[in-house]
Amino acid sequence: MKYVMIMWLCINDPFVELQNTCIEQVMPQQFETLEECKMGAEAIYEKIKSEKLYFTTFCSKKLLTTI
Secondary structure (H helix, E strand, O other): OEEEEEEEEEEOOOOOOHHHOEEEEEEEEEEOOHHHHHHHHHHHHHHHOOOOEEEEEEEEEEOOOOO
């Protein structure tokens, strides 16, 4: 079992069209523990934080298999 991070990023700008306001992204890196995933989210937030950006993440435990 691994943890994956799902990220939502929204722009607070009245001139951006509604359908372009937020994005959802499953991040490519995987984490061994929930704590590692949370620390990864905090590191991303520190890199991109801005008054016009809203950022939230969710760490989910998944059974991942390779094909």
